[in-house]
Amino acid sequence: xxxxxxxxxxxxxxxxxxxxxxxxxxxxxxxxxxxxxxxxxxxxxxxxxxxxxxxxxxxxxxxxxxxxxxxxxxxxxxxxxxxxxxxxxxxxxxxxxxxxxxxxxxxxxxxxxxxxxxxxxxxxxxxxxxxxxxxxxxxx
Amino acid sequence: xxxxxxxxxxxxxxxxxxxxxxxxxxxxxxxxxxxxxxxxxxxxxxxxxxxxxxxxxxxxxxxxxxxxxxxxxxxxxxxxxxxxxxxxxxxxxxxxxxxxxxxxxxxxxxxxxxxxxxxxxxxxxxxxxxxxxxxxxxxxxxxxxxxxxxxxxxxxxxxxxxxxxxxxxxxxxxxxxxxxxxxxxxxxxxxxxxxxxxxxxxxxxxxxxxxxxxxxxxxxxxxxxxxxxxxxxxxxxxxxxxxxxxxxxxxxxxxxxxxxxxxxxxxxxxxxxxxxxxxxxxxxxxxxxxxxxxxxxxxxxxxxxxxxxxxxxxxxxxxxxxxxxxxxxxxxxxxxxxxxxxxxxxxxxxxxxxxxxxxxxxxxxxxxxxxxxxxxxxxxxxxxxxxxxxxxxxxxxxxxxxxxxxxxxxxxxxxxxxxxxxxxxxxxxxxxxxxxxxxxxxxxxxxxxxxxxxxxxxxxxxxxxxxxxxxxxxxxxxxxxxxxxxxxxxxxxxxxxx
Numbered sequence: 001x002x003x004x005x006x007x008x009x010x011x012x013x014x015x016x017x018x019x020x021x022x023x024x025x026x027x028x029x030x031x032x033x034x035x036x037x038x039x040x041x042x043x044x045x046x047x048x049x050x051x052x053x054x055x056x057x058x059x060x061x062x063x064x065x066x067x068x069x070x071x072x073x074x075x076x077x078x079x080x081x082x083x084x085x086x087x088x089x090x091x092x093x094x095x096x097x098x099x100x101x102x103x104x105x106x107x108x109x110x111x112x113x114x115x116x117x118x119x120x121x122x123x124x125x126x127x128x129x130x131x132x133x134x135x136x137x138x139x140x
Numbered sequence: 141x142x143x144x145x146x147x148x149x150x151x152x153x154x155x156x157x158x159x160x161x162x163x164x165x166x167x168x169x170x171x172x173x174x175x176x177x178x179x180x181x182x183x184x185x186x187x188x189x190x191x192x193x194x195x196x197x198x199x200x201x202x203x204x205x206x207x208x209x210x211x212x213x214x215x216x217x218x219x220x221x222x223x224x225x226x227x228x229x230x231x232x233x234x235x236x237x238x239x240x241x242x243x244x245x246x247x248x249x250x251x252x253x254x255x256x257x258x259x260x261x262x263x264x265x266x267x268x269x270x271x272x273x274x275x276x277x278x279x280x281x282x283x284x285x286x287x288x289x290x291x292x293x294x295x296x297x298x299x300x301x302x303x304x305x306x307x308x309x310x311x312x313x314x315x316x317x318x319x320x321x322x323x324x325x326x327x328x329x330x331x332x333x334x335x336x337x338x339x340x341x342x343x344x345x346x347x348x349x350x351x352x353x354x355x356x357x358x359x360x361x362x363x364x365x366x367x368x369x370x371x372x373x374x375x376x377x378x379x380x381x382x383x384x385x386x387x388x389x390x391x392x393x394x395x396x397x398x399x400x401x402x403x404x405x406x407x408x409x410x411x412x413x414x415x416x417x418x419x420x421x422x423x424x425x426x427x428x429x430x431x432x433x434x435x436x437x438x439x440x441x442x443x444x445x446x447x448x449x450x451x452x453x454x455x456x457x458x459x460x461x462x463x464x465x466x467x468x469x470x471x472x473x474x475x476x477x478x479x480x481x482x483x484x485x486x487x488x489x490x491x492x493x494x495x496x497x498x499x500x501x502x503x504x505x506x507x508x509x510x511x512x513x514x515x516x517x518x519x520x521x522x523x524x525x526x527x528x529x530x531x532x533x534x535x536x537x538x539x540x541x542x543x544x545x546x547x548x549x550x551x552x553x554x555x556x557x558x559x560x561x562x563x564x565x566x567x568x569x570x571x572x573x574x575x576x577x578x579x580x581x582x583x584x585x586x587x588x589x590x591x592x593x594x595x596x597x598x599x600x601x602x603x604x605x606x607x608x609x610x611x612x613x614x615x616x617x618x619x620x621x622x623x624x625x626x627x628x629x630x631x632x633x634x635x636x637x638x
Contacts (some may be wrong), residue, residue, distance in 0.1 A: 036445075
């Protein structure tokens with residue numbers, strides 16, 4: 001499948017999926033939905049329920065808290081995982097800085113996906129640890 | 141506009157009632173779009189409930205009638221239940237086609253049939269033309285000459301057969317090439333794809349085929365489990381039960397590696413996620429592998445597409461997210477995803493959802509591109525709570541387009557309380573604006589739907605979800621008290637218009 005093959009090739013290079021085999025990457029490409037956002041479009045909204053777990057395939061997005069841009073996300077980065085894991089509303093807006101292509105998994109499916117793929121869970125945990133480290137540095 | 145399926149007809153009707161001049165071009169000989177041919181087994185998946193205790197001419201009846209187009213005049217509403225023969229609450233395909241033709245005829249929709257859109261170019265608008273479409277005009281070259289317009293709308297369906305580039309799959313018939321069912325008598329049939337089209341064929345073949353195998357990588361979802369239109373619909377679940385009870389139907393979660401011609405039949409090589417290969421013989425292989433959007437040269441003009449159906453990415457008002465001036469109607473509007481709260485898509489892929497998108501789009505085009513000012517009805521502060529609760533209980537737009545279309549009321553300090561009408565929820569949340577309230581009905585994939593109220597005050601929006609009701613009636617005292625409390629903070633400023 002041309003479109004799916006493109007996605008498999010793209011995500012094969014992402015650190016989150018670094019430990020997956022070819023067939024497992026194909027499974028990811030089928031399990032997640034692809035979505036597209038125009039420049040300036042909001043993907044997640046601070047305080048609005050019902051978010052999902054997003055992985056950026058192409059483009060960049062801003063993390064915006066109370067209308068202030070805090071950081072930029074790029075291909076291979078992901079967002080929404082904190083609100084999915086905690087079952088709470090997002091604490092930031094995510095806004096497309098360029099046309100943005102993402103993979104998305106509904107919050108309700110994240111637990112099943114991570115427990116079925118422990119290596120992805122470990123990589124995600126590493127990512128969260130890195131974020132926590134940066135936040136701690138920034139605060140101190 | 142290009143296309144004369146339900147999406148094109150609804151938009152043309154709604155534009156006409158707003159006085160917007162337009163032309164509708166269609167390659168087909170008559171109205172109806174894909175319903176002139178499909179579904180293969182000649183019955184719709186969407187119901188029209190004949191007896192509801194509600195007048196068929198009322199807006200509230202639309203909640204139970206998924207197949208009629210929308211009309212301002214009572215006379216033209218609920219075309220479908222009047223012409224169905226009563227044997228099923230799913231209309232037959234010919235009944236659906238007849239319903240669409242009848243609506244077009246009665247409401248005076250004019251379509252240039254037999255006129256095929258062939259290519260698209262962009263030229264600068266002539267001076268004084270208003271500069272619509274980003275200062276460009278679109279020129280559609282057709283089999284009947286050139287048409288030029290500042291705004292173009294494509295309602296061309298998502299019905300171009302798609303086959304993934306699996307080796308050998310190109311030689312097998314697609315869903316759309318299905319033969320008369322009796323020609324599959326006592327044959328082994330391998331169906332590639334486990335969505336509704338694959339299960340529809342499997343259901344129809346149950347009394348004919350010797351063996352049925354359905355295979356695709358993703359596990360089958362059922363609509364009764366997802367509580368949305370995502371998944372195989374109940375009508376087509378019988379093969380699933382047959383497989384679950386080991387009756388002979390086989391359902392596999394595998395990739396299709398290769399389809400090999402073998403004498404008069406085929407061998408199909410598959411592989412599961414554990415890497416195990418399995419090769420199966422079949423007399424027939426059918427690709428129920430979906431459809432793509434026939435956008436012709438629009439991607440070359442800058443229209444970005446996404447996903448396997450190659451849907452154009454769209455703004456909340458169904459304009460190309462990457463090429464202003466190009467709009468979409470009909471099932472293509474599922475490319476404007478909205479919030480997809482809890483992972484649940486809108487019903488924009490189906491008639492009962494996109495008919496409302498078309499009506500909202502018509503007003504949007506009329507007001508932003510053609511200078512038509514639609515009026516906003518004034519509301520009394522005391523009427524607001526019962527009005528909104530009636531809308532979430534009976535408003536068909538909210539029922540069919542959950543978390544997607546909202547009833548918006550402006551609470552303006554200068555102009556008082558006005559009814560903005562039906563607005564895409566995403567637009568309400570992201571566009572900013574004065575104090576206002578938006579009411580939606582929402583689902584989270586688990587229990588019953590529930591009302592949600594969004595309050596915009598001083599530029600920021602807060603969300604208030606209310607409890608579901610087992611009888612789906614949100615007009616009772618508890619709801620009144622809760623909504624009154626939620627509205628108190630914003631109402632104080634707007635209650636006494638100048």
